[in-house]
Amino acid sequence: xxxxxxxxxxxxxxxxxxxxxxxxxxxxxxxxxxxxxxxxxxxxxxxxxxxxxxxxxxxxxxxxxxxxxxxxxxxxxxxxxxxxxxxxxxxxxxxxxxxxxxxxxxxxxxxxxxxxxxxxxxxxxxxxxxxxxxxxxxxxxxxxxxxxxxxxxxxxxxxxxxxxxxxxx
Amino acid sequence: xxxxxxxxxxxxxxxxxxxxxxxxxxxxxxxxxxxxxxxxxxxxxxxxxxxxxxxxxxxxxxxxxxxxxxxxxxxxxxxxxxxxxxxxxxxxxxxxxxxxxxxxxxxxxxxxxxxxxxxxxxxxxxxxxxxxxxxxxxxxxxxxxxxxxxxxxxxxxxxxxxxxxxxxx
Numbered sequence: 001x002x003x004x005x006x007x008x009x010x011x012x013x014x015x016x017x018x019x020x021x022x023x024x025x026x027x028x029x030x031x032x033x034x035x036x037x038x039x040x041x042x043x044x045x046x047x048x049x050x051x052x053x054x055x056x057x058x059x060x061x062x063x064x065x066x067x068x069x070x071x072x073x074x075x076x077x078x079x080x081x082x083x084x085x086x087x088x089x090x091x092x093x094x095x096x097x098x099x100x101x102x103x104x105x106x107x108x109x110x111x112x113x114x115x116x117x118x119x120x121x122x123x124x125x126x127x128x129x130x131x132x133x134x135x136x137x138x139x140x141x142x143x144x145x146x147x148x149x150x151x152x153x154x155x156x157x158x159x160x161x162x163x164x165x166x167x168x169x
Numbered sequence: 170x171x172x173x174x175x176x177x178x179x180x181x182x183x184x185x186x187x188x189x190x191x192x193x194x195x196x197x198x199x200x201x202x203x204x205x206x207x208x209x210x211x212x213x214x215x216x217x218x219x220x221x222x223x224x225x226x227x228x229x230x231x232x233x234x235x236x237x238x239x240x241x242x243x244x245x246x247x248x249x250x251x252x253x254x255x256x257x258x259x260x261x262x263x264x265x266x267x268x269x270x271x272x273x274x275x276x277x278x279x280x281x282x283x284x285x286x287x288x289x290x291x292x293x294x295x296x297x298x299x300x301x302x303x304x305x306x307x308x309x310x311x312x313x314x315x316x317x318x319x320x321x322x323x324x325x326x327x328x329x330x331x332x333x334x335x336x337x338x
Binding site for chain 2 (some may be wrong): 013045068095099152156161162163166167
C-alpha cells in the first residue's frame with residue numbers, strides 16, 4: 001500500500017477464481033465474439049491514476065504475484081505463483097471513480113495513451129514472472145490472459161470465494 | 170467518499186451483473202448446498218472497519234442505491250433503484266486487508282459481533298429502500314439477496330461489464 005500522505009498512482013483489485021472468462025472482441029456482422037479464459041487463479045482489475053510511471057510496475061507485479069491470497073488444496077494460503085494459478089488481467093477504469101452527487105467522475109484517471117502503455121507493460125511483466133515461476137516449478141499449465149484496454153469488459157466469473165482484496169500503489 | 174484526513178469506517182465495492190449466485194449454506198451429509206440468486210442488478214461487497222456505527226448506514230444505503238452506476242436498456246446511466254435492478258449483498262472481510270510482507274492483515278476490521286449487527290441492519294435498510302422504490306415504480310420484480318456473514322462466499326457472476334466501483338464511507 002502507499003505511504004501515508006502520498007496519493008496512490010494505481011489501484012488494483014484482486015479476486016480468486018475457479019474459472020473466469022472475458023470477452024476480448026465483441027461479435028460483429030461477420031465474426032462471433034472472442035473470449036479468453038483461465039481456470040484456477042487470480043483476477044487482477046487495474047486502474048492507473050495521473051502521475052503513474054513505468055517505475056512503479058516492477059514493485060506492483062512483484063507484490064501482487066507474491067502476496068499469499070490463494071488457498072492451496074491443503075487449505076494453506078499461498079501466492080498465485082506458488083499455487084500455481086493463472087492470471088486474468090482486466091483493465092477497469094471505473095475503479096478510479098469518485099462520486100460527485102449521484103454521478104461518478106474519473107478526473108484522476110491517467111490519459112488513455114499513458115494508461116494503454118502502462119497496461120501493456122504491466123501485462124508483459126506479469127507474463128514474464130508467471131512464466132519464470134512455472135518453468136522453475138516444473139512447467140505447470142498456467143497462463144496470463146488479459147482484456148483489451150478501453151473495451152467493455154464482458155466478464156463471467158466462477159469462484160469458491162472471491163476473497164476480494166484492494167491494493168493501491 | 171470520506172473527507173480528507175478521516176479514516177473510512179466502511180469499504181464497499183460495487184459490480185454490475187446480469188446474473189449472480191451466492192452459496193448461503195454449504196452442502197452437508199444430509200442436504201445439498203443452498204444458494205440465493207439475482208438477475209440484473211448490483212453486487213455490493215461490504216466490509217466495516219473499527220469505529221463504524223449505525224449512524225453511517227442510512228447515508229451509505231442512500232448513496233449506494235442512488236448512484237448512477239447501472240446501464241439502462243437505452244444506454245443511459247441510472248441508479249439500481251431506477252433500473253430497476255436487484256441487489257446481492259456480499260459480506261467481504263478481506264476488503265479490509267492491508268499487506269504486511271507477503272501476508273494480509275485485518276487488524277482494522279470491526280469485531281465479528283459488531284460487524285454482524287451492522288451487516289444485518291445494512292441489509293434491512295437496503296430491502297426497505299428497494300421495496301419502496303419498486304412499489305412506487307409499479308411493482309417491478311426486484312429483490313435483495315444476501316450472503317451469510319462469516320461464511321465462505323461461494324460466488325458465480327455473469328456480467329455485461331462489471332464496472333467495478335469502490336466507495337468508502
